[in-house]
Amino acid sequence: MSTSRTRLAASTAAALAAALVLSSCGGSKSDDGSAAAADSCVDTSGDTIKLGFLNSTSGAMAISEQTVRDSLLLAAKEINADGGILGKQIEPVEEDGASDPAVFAEKIGKLLTSDCVAAVFGGWTSASRKAMLPVVEGSNGLLFYPVQYEGLEASENIYYTGATTNQQIIPAMDFLASKGVKTLFLAGSDYVFPRTANKIIKQYAAELGIExxxxxxxxxxxxxxxxxxxKIVKAKPDFVFNTINGSSNVGFIKAYYEQGLGPDTSPIISVSIAEEEAPAMGKDVTGQFAAWNYFQSVETPANEAFIEAFQAEYGADRPTSDPMEAAYTSLYLYKNIVEKAESFDVDDVNAASDGVSFDAPEGTVTIDGENHHIAKTGLIGRINAENQFDVVWSSEGPIEPDPFLEGYDWWDPSAE
Structure with a gap:
C-alpha cells in the first residue's frame, strides 16, 4: 500500500468496519454462469451490465447535480449505440442522493449490494464522497467521482475525474498572484471541502505574500x-475566493450585489459556479471569475462533438460545464479500463487502469493508476454577457495530480 493510501486507511478504519456489514451480497456470475468472488454480486452472464448513477435530483445540490446526471445518461446512450461495454448494454440504475451525505451512503450501499451494479458514478460534495467512501471500500466496489475537491485522499475504490487541489485551487492562487492581488477574503459553505481548501489557500497565500x-x-x-x-464590504479585499456550493451561491451573490460589491471593487473567483449555475444566480455576474479545467468555450474537436450531442439531447439552450464533462469522461474511462482488463471485476479493473486514456472534451486525459486521478490543465475563465467563460489564464499544460501536495514545500497538513 502506498503512503497516501496508508494515511487514508488510518483515517477511515472505524467507518470501514461498520461498512463491511453492507458487503455480503453473494457470488457473482461469469459469462459461463460459474460462481466468482464471494464479495461481489455483479451479474455479467447476460447482455447487459448494471451501472449506478447516484446524483442529487432534490435538495440544495440539485441545481448542480442534475447536470451531472444528464451527462452520464448521454454517455451511456452513446456507448450503448456504439456496442456497449465488452458487448454489453449499460443498464443505468438511478438513485437520488437528496443533497444529504447520509442518503448517499445508504444509496451507494443499496446500489452495490442489492442492485449489484458494477460501478457507481456520481456525488458532488466532499461530504457525500466521504460518506460513500467506507461503504464502497467495504463492498470492494467502484465509485467514479466527477467533481473538483480538496485533495488529501486516494482510494483503490474511487476514481477522481475532477480536479484535485494542485489542479484547481493552486492554479487559482497563481492567477491571483499574477494579477497583483495582495488581500483576499474567503467565503465558503460550512463543510469539508471549503474548510480544507481554505486551509490550503491560507498556507499558499502566506507563501505568495497575500494577506x-x-x-x-x-x-x-x-x-x-x-x-x-x-464583513467583506468592511474588509475591502482585492478578491473574494468563493468555495460555496449549490444554491447557497444564489444567496451569496444576492447579498454581494445588494451591498454594493461588484467585479470592479472586490471581484469573485469561484470554484463551483460554472456555465449551468451562472445564469441561475439571479444577478448579472458578468466580469466575475472561476477556476476549472474545462469550459464550454474550450476549442477541441471532441468538445465540439460533446456540445452538439448534449444540446441535441437536452436542448440548444443547455450549456455544458466542468463537472458535466468530468462525469461524461468518467463513463468513457470506465469503458476503456474494462475493455483493457477484459473484465468487470474490480481488482482486474484496478490492475488495468494505469495509463488508460480518453480523448475527452477538455483534451486527452490519462489515469494515474497509483492515485486514481487524471492529469488536467488549469484554466481561469471570466464570465461574459452570455454567461459563458472567456479563458484568461491557463497552466502551461496538463498538471499531474498531487492529491497530498507532496511536491509543495510550503504545505503542512498538521498546521491549524
Missing part, C-alpha cells in the same frame, strides 16, 4: 449571507 483579511462560512443549505457579506 487573508477574512474567512466566513454559512451552512450548505442556507441562503442568508447578509451578515458575512457586510
Amino acid at each position: 487573508i483579511v477574512g474567512e466566513e462560512y454559512v451552512p450548505l443549505d442556507s441562503d442568508d449571507w447578509s451578515t458575512q457579506v457586510a
